[in-house]
Amino acid sequence: MTTPLPATRSETAFGDFKLPFAPGEAVAEATRCLFCHDAPCIAACPTAIDIPQFIRKIATGNDRGSAKTIFESNILGMSCARVCPVEVLCVGSCVYNDLDQPPIAIGRLQRHATDRAFAEGWTFFEAGPDTGRRVALVGGGPASLAAAHRLRRLGHACTILERGTTLGGLNSTGVAPYKMRADRSIEEIEWVLAIGGIEVRTGVEVGGQGPDDPSLEDLERDFDAVFVGAGLGADSALGVPGEDLLGVHGAVAWIESMKLGEVDLAGVERAVVVGGGNTAIDGVRELLGLGVASVTMLYRGTPERMSGYAHEWTAALADGARVEWRAIATDFEGTDRIERVRAARLDDARRPIDGGEFTLDADLVLLAIGQSKLGERLAALEGIALDRGRVAVDDGGATGRGGWYAGGDCVNGGKEVVNAVAEGDRAALAIDAWFAAGGGLRKGSGA
Amino acid sequence: MPDLSTDTGGIRSPNPFWLASAPPTNSGLQVQRAFEAGWGGAVWKTLGTPIRNVTSRFGGHSIGGVRGAGFNNIELITDRPLEANYREIAETKRLFPDHAMIVSLMFETREEWKEHIGRSIDAGADGLELNFGCPHGMCERGMGSAVGQEPAVNERITSWAAEFSTVPVIVKLTPNVSDIVPHGLAAKRGGADAVSLINTIKSIIGVDIDRFVPEPRVGGASTNGGYCGSAVKPIALHMVAALAREREFGLPISGIGGVADWRDAVEFILLGASTVQVCTEVMLRGYGVVEDMIDGLSEYMRTHGFESIDQMVGKAVPGFREWGDLDLNHELVAKIDADACIGCQLCVAACHDGAHQCIHPQEGSRVPVVDESECVGCNLCKIVCPVEECISMETVEHDVPPATWNQHVADPVHHPLRPKKGSHG
Numbered sequence A: 001m002t003t004p005l006p007a008t009r010s011e012t013a014f015g016d017f018k019l020p021f022a023p024g025e026a027v028a029e030a031t032r033c034l035f036c037h038d039a040p041c042i043a044a045c046p047t048a049i050d051i052p053q054f055i056r057k058i059a060t061g062n063d064r065g066s067a068k069t070i071f072e073s074n075i076l077g078m079s080c081a082r083v084c085p086v087e088v089l090c091v092g093s094c095v096y097n098d099l100d101q102p103p104i105a106i107g108r109l110q111r112h113a114t115d116r117a118f119a120e121g122w123t124f125f126e127a128g129p130d131t132g133r134r135v136a137l138v139g140g141g142p143a144s145l146a147a148a149h150r151l152r153r154l155g156h157a158c159t160i161l162e163r164g165t166t167l168g169g170l171n172s173t174g175v176a177p178y179k180m181r182a183d184r185s186i187e188e189i190e191w192v193l194a195i196g197g198i199e200v201r202t203g204v205e206v207g208g209q210g211p212d213d214p215s216l217e218d219l220e221r222d223f224d225a226v227f228v229g230a231g232l233g234a235d236s237a238l239g240v241p242g243e244d245l246l247g248v249h250g251a252v253a254w255i256e257s258m259k260l261g262e263v264d265l266a267g268v269e270r271a272v273v274v275g276g277g278n279t280a281i282d283g284v285r286e287l288l289g290l291g292v293a294s295v296t297m298l299y300r301g302t303p304e305r306m307s308g309y310a311h312e313w314t315a316a317l318a319d320g321a322r323v324e325w326r327a328i329a330t331d332f333e334g335t336d337r338i339e340r341v342r343a344a345r346l347d348d349a350r351r352p353i354d355g356g357e358f359t360l361d362a363d364l365v366l367l368a369i370g371q372s373k374l375g376e377r378l379a380a381l382e383g384i385a386l387d388r389g390r391v392a393v394d395d396g397g398a399t400g401r402g403g404w405y406a407g408g409d410c411v412n413g414g415k416e417v418v419n420a421v422a423e424g425d426r427a428a429l430a431i432d433a434w435f436a437a438g439g440g441l442r443k444g445s446g447a
Numbered sequence B: 001m002p003d004l005s006t007d008t009g010g011i012r013s014p015n016p017f018w019l020a021s022a023p024p025t026n027s028g029l030q031v032q033r034a035f036e037a038g039w040g041g042a043v044w045k046t047l048g049t050p051i052r053n054v055t056s057r058f059g060g061h062s063i064g065g066v067r068g069a070g071f072n073n074i075e076l077i078t079d080r081p082l083e084a085n086y087r088e089i090a091e092t093k094r095l096f097p098d099h100a101m102i103v104s105l106m107f108e109t110r111e112e113w114k115e116h117i118g119r120s121i122d123a124g125a126d127g128l129e130l131n132f133g134c135p136h137g138m139c140e141r142g143m144g145s146a147v148g149q150e151p152a153v154n155e156r157i158t159s160w161a162a163e164f165s166t167v168p169v170i171v172k173l174t175p176n177v178s179d180i181v182p183h184g185l186a187a188k189r190g191g192a193d194a195v196s197l198i199n200t201i202k203s204i205i206g207v208d209i210d211r212f213v214p215e216p217r218v219g220g221a222s223t224n225g226g227y228c229g230s231a232v233k234p235i236a237l238h239m240v241a242a243l244a245r246e247r248e249f250g251l252p253i254s255g256i257g258g259v260a261d262w263r264d265a266v267e268f269i270l271l272g273a274s275t276v277q278v279c280t281e282v283m284l285r286g287y288g289v290v291e292d293m294i295d296g297l298s299e300y301m302r303t304h305g306f307e308s309i310d311q312m313v314g315k316a317v318p319g320f321r322e323w324g325d326l327d328l329n330h331e332l333v334a335k336i337d338a339d340a341c342i343g344c345q346l347c348v349a350a351c352h353d354g355a356h357q358c359i360h361p362q363e364g365s366r367v368p369v370v371d372e373s374e375c376v377g378c379n380l381c382k383i384v385c386p387v388e389e390c391i392s393m394e395t396v397e398h399d400v401p402p403a404t405w406n407q408h409v410a411d412p413v414h415h416p417l418r419p420k421k422g423s424h425g
């Protein structure tokens, strides 16, 4: 189904940043949980996992029940335990933060239960009785996987159409390897697909030019509903001279090549990462982790204004990151390969300060200034509206065109894996409700 | 999926988890929420001639930082109008026909018992529970534990209930007696269909050492209350098991006292209970705790090959014997896993000061060693060790055949004892 991952991937250099619990540790931590009523951690989790309940089950030695509670709300609960920014989600909302005690380590407890489920080979869900309905899912990332699994539990047949060779979207190709390596994501996908009845077609681009690429109209003809979980597009470009020099990469593309294959860092001693979001911070930490001696983040704003999480930036500083605040790259220079970055310092209004020009030597540059939006292609269909490039949907994930639903990064503009799961799940329920009310795209399939 | 449904003396419920008669079963909306959360049955807060309560009413016993590890109360039976109670019982039963609705009663005269048994059954009770247990407030009025402590009174009132009731009658026993068995037998003679135990244990939960008043404080004074919660489980387990193994007894048992999770429930069931009742854990954490109770019990049954609760009930009773029937030649010694040891030496202190002086520190290492020739296999070191599975108790193989004290005193020649250890004699 997916191309096997080479064992020599650069990402294998990384170990886990947050370590798993030993069994006794997990029980001790779980026992600290207060089992809050109307718990704030549940409200902080986009998939609304019943966190106090899964933790209580760990405390009583019921790891299997605990894992089930997690997967019931979030089928990618194993990934999320590792990749979620828990500091700003569940853990950040724990009532212990208001007491003189550390908050419950919810992510690590979730990892304890879900890792155990994988290690023991526990499965919890069966496909529902066949309804005869067929749903196409555009893209094989977290949003589509969550939607497909829920749709299967409800008995609808699913076909995932993925442009790339690997499923999992950015959860396989993007997340920092010290949180989770690609092989874990692939293992999880196999576990998800084991429910059966999810056909996977890789190497096909919906709306693409290839002979096997289905058009949007093909989907309307062959399926009863379509879920679009296409994520975001390629790295945005800066639009300054020298961007095409060797050694200047889009950050997401470079991270993908590091996770799925090998990147050659021979001779790279100084790197510059342009941007101030989480992708930029990941890039900085990944380069440092792969042995680049000096890595500088170049960000146009101030520490307070950066969109990357404070806890991630603190960790990057501990890894040895350098930074230039209020700075933009104005030129990339070198013969063939990048040699230096010319930059300008900015004032409060983000205007270049006179005499504020400076230069950074660099053997490698990552551009982490955002990803393009993919929505345009969909806009060809009447009724599908876009909002600043994002697909506009209602509370259930329905677009303005009957039978077309969407969720994940292509709708929210780029959030987390857990948001994609939540939005895929809710769209699956909405599709099921639409079918129940007689909806269906294929001729003769509706009521 | 194993079948969790149960039958206790003719009262059926979808699972063995019932709420005990107490504040969590005070009103219809509460019990309805509890049934929605998954509770299989509820014993309604004891009905009687409505009373007045004091404030405050509850005391908590923190043990090692665990708040409410023990709990006590000085509240009485329902303080709500009987009309309201019966109306809500009927409403709840109508909404949840498959759940067990048991009405707890405590009255004085035969006429009162007759009237309220009739009204309870009219309201839809699947069973009655006679509260012969309350150790405070009601006993001074000749009810509660004053009944439960007198087998003759217990038998008489039970026989009235058996006479008036068309639904099964459970007698709820008080633990405030020296031996539970005669009280269980009295309930049986009176015609009970089942017993439930334990009610709360007479207690003073603590003393306010600045105000010089016991707790919970009611102005400048307090009174003895009823102790319950996790801390009482060992006492409750013993009383349940004592009745379960009594040959003349044989009635179904609903086990109560310190059930806080599915493991506690499994223990009660293995010692003879067919349902368990919970009060304190729900008071401390809410109805939601039942989810893991059901889930954990199902998982336990699945992994242990039990298909129904019946198959589990009393499984550990044959393993509960008199001391004189235990094998004196069974020999255990403690083993320390040096790789797991963290060097705290709690076991050294415990063995030296509290046992038989046979765990010794070693020169140049924090890992102590057990002198197996002196170790009596008492378990103390294992109990204090903070590391799971670091200290194990291992069986010593020897040639002396098993012999109990009773066998040995009857026939010492054929039932010799192995050499004594650890007496430093």
Ligand SMILES: Cc1cc2nc3c(=O)[nH]c(=O)nc-3n(C[C@H](O)[C@H](O)[C@H](O)COP(=O)(O)OP(=O)(O)OC[C@H]3O[C@@H](n4cnc5c(N)ncnc54)[C@H](O)[C@@H]3O)c2cc1C
Residues within 6 Å of the ligand: A083, A084, A085, A138, A139, A140, A141, A142, A143, A144, A161, A162, A163, A164, A166, A167, A168, A169, A170, A171, A174, A175, A176, A179, A204, A205, A206, A207, A208, A229, A230, A231, A232, A252, A255, A278, A279, A282, A374, A407, A408, A409, A410, A414, A415, A416, A417, A418, A420
């Ligand atoms: C560098 C980086 C690090 C990140 N780290 C984290 C993290 O630590 N924690 C976290 O929670 N989130 C992280 N995220 C965000 C997270 O990965 C995404 O929010 C999540 O993967 C979105 O899921 P999705 O299914 O919406 O889209 P994607 O994961 O982007 O998946 C979309 C899929 O659709 C396919 N596709 C697109 N168009 C088509 C088409 N026309 N036809 C067929 N297939 C198509 C794509 O190839 C892709 O596989 C990170 C993102 C990046 C870029």
Ligand SMILES: Cc1cc2nc3c(=O)[nH]c(=O)nc-3n(C[C@H](O)[C@H](O)[C@H](O)COP(=O)(O)O)c2cc1C
Residues within 6 Å of the ligand: B020, B021, B022, B023, B045, B046, B071, B072, B073, B075, B076, B077, B078, B104, B131, B133, B172, B198, B199, B200, B227, B228, B229, B230, B232, B256, B257, B258, B259, B277, B278, B279, B280, B281
């Ligand atoms: C506040 C409180 C009120 C109680 N009221 C009653 C009662 O009205 N009738 C009764 O039979 N038992 C009553 N009990 C006893 C409980 O039903 C139960 O037998 C006891 O608490 C032991 O169970 P536990 O350890 O789960 O709490 C009460 C207990 C508490 C804590």
Ligand code: SF4
Residues within 6 Å of the ligand: none
């Ligand atoms: S628990 Fe409720 S009734 Fe009791 S003291 Fe607190 S607020 Fe008052």
